[in-house]
Amino acid sequence: MSQPRNREQTEQRILAAVGEVLAREGFTGIGVNAIAKQAGVDKVLIYRYFGGLPALLAVWGRSGQFWPRVEDLIAEQPDVLTLPPPERLTRFFSHFIDALRRRPLTLEVLAAELVARNELTAVLEEERERWGQAVATLLGGDDAALWQDHIGATTVLIAGVQYLLLRARKIRRFGAYDLHSDASWDALKASIAAYAQATLVRPEPAGHARQDKP
Amino acid sequence: MSQPRNREQTEQRILAAVGEVLAREGFTGIGVNAIAKQAGVDKVLIYRYFGGLPALLAVWGRSGQFWPRVEDLIAEQPDVLTLPPPERLTRFFSHFIDALRRRPLTLEVLAAELVARNELTAVLEEERERWGQAVATLLGGDDAALWQDHIGATTVLIAGVQYLLLRARKIRRFGAYDLHSDASWDALKASIAAYAQATLVRPEPAGHARQDKP
DNA sequence: TCCATTTGTCACTACGCAGTGACAGTATAA
DNA sequence: TTATACTGTCACTGCGTAGTGACAAATGGA
Numbered sequence: 001m002s003q004p005r006n007r008e009q010t011e012q013r014i015l016a017a018v019g020e021v022l023a024r025e026g027f028t029g030i031g032v033n034a035i036a037k038q039a040g041v042d043k044v045l046i047y048r049y050f051g052g053l054p055a056l057l058a059v060w061g062r063s064g065q066f067w068p069r070v071e072d073l074i075a076e077q078p079d080v081l082t083l084p085p086p087e088r089l090t091r092f093f094s095h096f097i098d099a100l101r102r103r104p105l106t107l108e109v110l111a112a113e114l115v116a117r118n119e120l121t122a123v124l125e126e127e128r129e130r131w132g133q134a135v136a137t138l139l140g141g142d143d144a145a146l147w148q149d150h151i152g153a154t155t156v157l158i159a160g161v162q163y164l165l166l167r168a169r170k171i172r173r174f175g176a177y178d179l180h181s182d183a184s185w186d187a188l189k190a191s192i193a194a195y196a197q198a199t200l201v202r203p204e205p206a207g208h209a210r211q212d213k214p
Numbered sequence: 215m216s217q218p219r220n221r222e223q224t225e226q227r228i229l230a231a232v233g234e235v236l237a238r239e240g241f242t243g244i245g246v247n248a249i250a251k252q253a254g255v256d257k258v259l260i261y262r263y264f265g266g267l268p269a270l271l272a273v274w275g276r277s278g279q280f281w282p283r284v285e286d287l288i289a290e291q292p293d294v295l296t297l298p299p300p301e302r303l304t305r306f307f308s309h310f311i312d313a314l315r316r317r318p319l320t321l322e323v324l325a326a327e328l329v330a331r332n333e334l335t336a337v338l339e340e341e342r343e344r345w346g347q348a349v350a351t352l353l354g355g356d357d358a359a360l361w362q363d364h365i366g367a368t369t370v371l372i373a374g375v376q377y378l379l380l381r382a383r384k385i386r387r388f389g390a391y392d393l394h395s396d397a398s399w400d401a402l403k404a405s406i407a408a409y410a411q412a413t414l415v416r417p418e419p420a421g422h423a424r425q426d427k428p
Numbered sequence: 429t430c431c432a433t434t435t436g437t438c439a440c441t442a443c444g445c446a447g448t449g450a451c452a453g454t455a456t457a458a
Numbered sequence: 459t460t461a462t463a464c465t466g467t468c469a470c471t472g473c474g475t476a477g478t479g480a481c482a483a484a485t486g487g488a
Contacts, residue, residue, distance in 0.1 A: 217435085217436065217437095218435095218436095219434080219435050219436070220435085221434080221435070224435080224436085255436080256436060256437055256438080258436085258437085258438095259435085259436070262435090262436095
């Protein structure tokens with residue numbers, strides 16, 4: 001019944017248990033008791049090895065990559081940078097939605113951030129700030145000025161996608177959409193694509209219109 | 215120190231205390247002990263008069279109107295229905311943002327819905343579903359077909375605004391924006407306005423409103 | 429006046445939580 | 459071999475929570 005005497009392994013057990021408890025019970029179920037029980041380890045070791053629950057969460061947050069890496073969002077299309085801006089934005093959103101729908105743990109943490117701040121959310125905040133920079137670079141591409149005109153609406157759209165994904169976990173409907181159905185998400189992707197086509201182009205149609213071809 | 219013997223008044227005290235505790239400690243601080251203490255009443259009366267915490271929350275949810283009524287979002291401009299669609303959408307978003315920024319209690323409940331379902335969130339869900347219908351009618355106005363084409367993007371924008379307002383409570387930055395500054399919100403409103411101008415128009419037969427794909 | 433019901437108070441149980449002190453077994457270094 | 463540090467277990471305190479039973483005081487009807 002007693003654990004092998006191996007601190008390294010025990011620490012890994014505890015770290016793994018954090019994710020397991022989070023996945024099973026959600027953020028409100030997180031606590032030293034639950035984590036220790038899940039790890040099959042005495043809770044005092046959490047204090048001894050990590051210094052308490054907040055410090056443990058910080059370590060866990062740094063170890064796992066729940067946030068989709070920007071590269072993964074465009075991986076299947078490595079020449080995405082050569083696409084015209086509307087297609088680029090469309091593909092980005094499509095992959096972003098799919099990636100987040102596959103990451104329930106990310107959504108759990110994302111939801112927790114809205115309710116309470118703690119060591120974990122602080123760690124993830126830095127991480128995502130860097131992510132935002134990378135996305136801006138990706139979407140801006142070779143025409144940063146064009147992108148600049150649409151950064152506001154696109155920011156709200158990114159926020160909106162995240163919010164709808166969070167709501168989907170607990171509440172099925174939002175306005176006209178059933179957030180549990182793939183068809184709804186396809187429709188939303190199509191709407192965003194239409195938005196991109198309609199707006200993400202150089203404003204002057206006549207005269208010195210600039211083509212978005214390389 | 216004993217309360218006057220007046221059930222009606224005591225019930226009102228308890229209901230008021232729900233909102234007070236929610237405002238002061240947030241949703242995680244809600245509990246029979248805290249509510250009873252706030253109301254200056256013994257907690258057993260919560261069970262006796264309301265049947266427990268979930269039932270109390272349901273009553274409270276029905277009694278208060280924290281969600282901005284659609285009429286209030288356009289009150290200062292009663293002839294909003296005569297405005298062209300882009301201006302109509304722009305005004306709606308501007309008022310919607312301002313209204314929610316003035317309702318911390320609404321945001322608290324909105325955030326709670328993302329984490330846990332309970333009697334309160336169920337009640338509010340019905341309420342907001344009706345709200346969504348009213349908004350659709352308002353924005354659609356006399357040209358439901360036009361609106362239909364943009365319902366998806368607008369839905370995501372509404373969701374995005376709500377999400378940014380929720381994040382602002384705990385996390386100051388989102389992408390390029392400081393969510394605590396009025397200037398950021400003005401910029402976001404302007405971006406939404408630009409989106410509305412660019413997309414929410416009738417495709418003219420020979421007009422330049424919508425640009426063709428290359 | 430008498431009695432039943434209602435209103436409000438108090439004391440209590442049972443539970444889960446965070447955190448800690450004491451202890452036993454094991455590895456390691458002198 | 460002996461002393462020391464380390465790893466893991468157990469039992470415990472203290473706190474806050476939800477929920478309940480017993481009781482005192484006031485009300486209102488017969």
